[in-house]
Amino acid sequence: MDHFQAVATVRSPRTEPIDDDWGSVISTIQLDSAQFTAEALVGLDTFSHLEVVFLFHLVPEDKIERVARHPRNRTDWPKVGIFAQRVKSRPNRIGVSICRLVKVEGTIITVEGLDAIDGTPVLDIKPWMKEFGPRGEVDQPMWATDLMAAYY
Amino acid sequence: MDHFQAVATVRSPRTEPIDDDWGSVISTIQLDSAQFTAEALVGLDTFSHLEVVFLFHLVPEDKIERVARHPRNRTDWPKVGIFAQRVKSRPNRIGVSICRLVKVEGTIITVEGLDAIDGTPVLDIKPWMKEFGPRGEVDQPMWATDLMAAYY
Numbered sequence: 344m345d346h347f348q349a350v351a352t353v354r355s356p357r358t359e360p361i362d363d364d365w366g367s368v369i370s371t372i373q374l375d376s377a378q379f380t381a382e383a384l385v386g387l388d389t390f391s392h393l394e395v396v397f398l399f400h401l402v403p404e405d406k407i408e409r410v411a412r413h414p415r416n417r418t419d420w421p422k423v424g425i426f427a428q429r430v431k432s433r434p435n436r437i438g439v440s441i442c443r444l445v446k447v448e449g450t451i452i453t454v455e456g457l458d459a460i461d462g463t464p465v466l467d468i469k470p471w472m473k474e475f476g477p478r479g480e481v482d483q484p485m486w487a488t489d490l491m492a493a494y495y
Numbered sequence: 496m497d498h499f500q501a502v503a504t505v506r507s508p509r510t511e512p513i514d515d516d517w518g519s520v521i522s523t524i525q526l527d528s529a530q531f532t533a534e535a536l537v538g539l540d541t542f543s544h545l546e547v548v549f550l551f552h553l554v555p556e557d558k559i560e561r562v563a564r565h566p567r568n569r570t571d572w573p574k575v576g577i578f579a580q581r582v583k584s585r586p587n588r589i590g591v592s593i594c595r596l597v598k599v600e601g602t603i604i605t606v607e608g609l610d611a612i613d614g615t616p617v618l619d620i621k622p623w624m625k626e627f628g629p630r631g632e633v634d635q636p637m638w639a640t641d642l643m644a645a646y647y
Contacts, residue, residue, distance in 0.1 A: 346498060350578075350586050366630060378586070382562045386575030391634035396548070396589050410534045423538030426502075426526075426620040429627075434530070435499050437548050437619045439591050441629045456630060467589045468578040473633045474643035475581075477593045478518060478608055481625045482543035491626035 349464035350375055351452075353397065358461045360401065360431070362415065365458040366495035372457070372465055374450035381449045388447045392471035395457060397438045398464045399431035408432050420486035441471055456495060501616035502527055503604075505549065510613045512553065512583070514567065517610040518647035524609070524617055526602035533601045540599045544623035547609060549590045550616045551583035560584050572638035590615075593623055608647060 355370035372395065374383065387393070411424045425433050442457040452468070459465075507522035524547065526535065539545070563576045577585050594609040604620070611617075 347587050347589075379561060383576040383578050385563045385579060386573055386636070387579040389634075389636040390579070390639070391632065392629040394591060396587075396591060409531060411537045421538055424535040426535050427537060427539040427542070427622050429621050429624070433619065434502050435548075435618050437499075439546060439548060439619075439621065441627060443629070443631055466587050467585065467591075469581050469591065470579055470635070470639065471629055471633065472581070472635050472639045472643055474640075474646060475593060476628060477544040477595070477623055477625075478647055479595055480543065481623065482541075483622070483624050484538070484541040487542075487622065487624045488626075491624055494626060495630055 347466055349398070350378065350467065351465035353457065353459045353461065353463040353465060355457070355459065355461040360460055363493040366456050368457065369445065369453065369455055370457050370459070372452040372454060372468065376450055379450060384447050384450065384452065387452070387470060388444065390470040391444060392441055393444050393452070393454060394439065394441050394469040394471050395459070395465060396467040397459050398466060399436040399438055400462070400464055402432050402436050406432050407434055407436065409434060414486060414490055420489070437466070499618055502530065502619065503617035505609065505611045505613065505615040505617060507609070507611065507613040512612055515645040518608045520609065521597065521605065521607055522609050522611070524604040524606060524620065528602055531602060536599050536602065536604065539604070539622060540596065542596060542622040544593055545596050545604070545606060546591065546593050546621040546623050547611070547617060548619040549611050550618060551588040551590055552614070552616055554584050554588050558584050559586060559588065561586060566638060566642055572641070589618070
């Protein structure tokens with residue numbers, strides 16, 4: 344289908360995929376200066392949070408899963424479809440995360456709690472608006488709540 | 496960079512991009528049956544909401560904006576950078592939305608409030624987990640709140 348080009352790169356103290364404790368990680372998102380100037384970020388600092396779309400770039404093509412599996416290979420959790428979990432070994436390898444904006448300086452954005460490792464290619468940066476949150480009450484299965492307990 | 500392949504297609508009563516009133520729109524997300532079976536969706540119905548990553552496929556390459564503009568061309572709102580707004584004419588043309596899951600039948604997911612028009616290529620489907628919501632209080636500028644007032 345389509346060809347995508349990274350708009351920015353993540354610089355993070357985390358250089359390897361780790362499951363948990365992302366909440367206090369401070370990292371930067373550095374715009375590709377060949378494509379963008381600071382003008383692309385004007386007004387971003389009037390938002391408290393961002394939504395970042397990125398690529399799980401370390402997942403090799405042959406590790407992408409298309410059927411069902413146990414999240415984190417935990418057989419005490421149910422086997423669920425690849426689209427019923429957020430594992431990185433997924434078709435198109437796209438991650439989406441909301442993080443707190445710390446500051447914007449030129450073409451560099453500093454954020455807190457972005458669950459992407461050093462070198463991650465960023466496909467998009469969007470401001471978070473509260474109206475984009477889920478409308479109506481949120482339900483999720485117990486395994487998801489268990490999995491997320493130590494994530495942030 | 497990378498080549499992406501649609502995993503599904505949106506079928507919606509809305510065939511043209513319209514700014515507002517998406518909240519009650521009922522649409523379906525139809526998995527590409529050449530790539531996936533119903534197994535890819537097992538357990539999805541234990542979640543109340545989904546996050547859908549899709550392509551704003553009707554935006555031509557030469558309409559993509561890379562600097563700053565007035566959201567919805569409203570000159571009474573500030574001129575902000577392309578990454579400080581969620582307009583569709585953005586680099587990589589990626590949309591991300593949270594919608595309510597109505598039901599899953601085979602490889603077809605019925606949803607409510609998905610702001611994507613008929614024929615939209617879907618790049619990823621993720622279950623929404625409440626822990627992925629913004630940590631800490633959300634702030635946003637007045638123009639964003641005004642813009643979103645009639646969106647859903």
